[in-house]
Amino acid sequence: MGLEVDIIFKIAGVGIVVAFLHTVLDQVGKKEYAQWVTLFGFIYILFQVATIVDDLFQKIKSVFLFQ
Amino acid sequence: MMKLIGAVFIIVATTWTGMEASRHLSERPRQLRQLKSALQSLEAEIMFGHTPLHEASRRLATQLSKPLSKLFEVFAKKLMYSETTVKKAWEESLTEIWKLTALKQGEFEIMKQFGETLGRHDRISQQKQIMLTLTHLEREERDAIDKQVKYEKMVKSLGFLLGLLLIILFI
Numbered sequence: 001m002g003l004e005v006d007i008i009f010k011i012a013g014v015g016i017v018v019a020f021l022h023t024v025l026d027q028v029g030k031k032e033y034a035q036w037v038t039l040f041g042f043i044y045i046l047f048q049v050a051t052i053v054d055d056l057f058q059k060i061k062s063v064f065l066f067q
Numbered sequence: 068m069m070k071l072i073g074a075v076f077i078i079v080a081t082t083w084t085g086m087e088a089s090r091h092l093s094e095r096p097r098q099l100r101q102l103k104s105a106l107q108s109l110e111a112e113i114m115f116g117h118t119p120l121h122e123a124s125r126r127l128a129t130q131l132s133k134p135l136s137k138l139f140e141v142f143a144k145k146l147m148y149s150e151t152t153v154k155k156a157w158e159e160s161l162t163e164i165w166k167l168t169a170l171k172q173g174e175f176e177i178m179k180q181f182g183e184t185l186g187r188h189d190r191i192s193q194q195k196q197i198m199l200t201l202t203h204l205e206r207e208e209r210d211a212i213d214k215q216v217k218y219e220k221m222v223k224s225l226g227f228l229l230g231l232l233l234i235i236l237f238i
Contacts, residue, residue: 013235021228028221044236 007052011045070238077237078230085226089219094169096215099208101135102174103201106181110197113190120153120186121146138164157182173210177203 018041025034145156
């Protein structure tokens with residue numbers, strides 16, 4: 001359980017920081033950089049979530065389709 | 068515990084980088100202003116004092132503050148103690164000093180062009196040349212102030228936020 005809470009906090013932290021970066025870059029008119037930052041943050045989190053979901057599927061597989 | 072120390076190191080380093088960059092941005096208009104007032108005093112020395120160039124630049128060196136005073140100091144020394152032309156001495160002292168200032172390539176070109184005219188004409192055309200350089204510097208100063216207003220805060224917060232992001236990614 002500890003691991004899951006950790007990962008949630010991590011995702012939240014990345015989200016907050018990326019949002020701040022986006023606003024700061026947006027204010028000075030660097031819109032393209034802001035979008036790149038957001039995109040990279042999103043991709044990073046997507047990878048994290050994909051690995052966790054993969055774990056979940058493996059577990060389901062091992063429960064229902066026991067070889 | 069180790070993680071915490073590392074996190075503190077990272078955040079200090081990135082914040083410091085941001086501060087340094089913003090200091091660089093705020094230093095540039097200040098030094099441009101100083102450069103302008105230096106040229107104005109040089110004009111006064113030439114027009115009203117009839118001072119020789121090395122004497123005038125030595126006086127300017129005592130009047131100005133740190134990075135720019137060095138320029139005139141080096142220039143005066145080169146004029147007095149070595150066998151060069153004014154143009155060469157000016158250019159050499161400019162390149163020598165440029166790393167210590169927050170000024171950019173545009174100003175460097177302007178000052179280099181100014182050095183090419185220095186000491187080759189009579190007083191009136193010298194005054195005109197100084198005026199021309201002053202207007203060029205004015206334009207650069209406006210540009211520098213614009214940049215400062217726009218980017219100073221951004222660079223500061225960018226440094227801090229980047230540190231925070233790195234910490235979150237590494238933990």
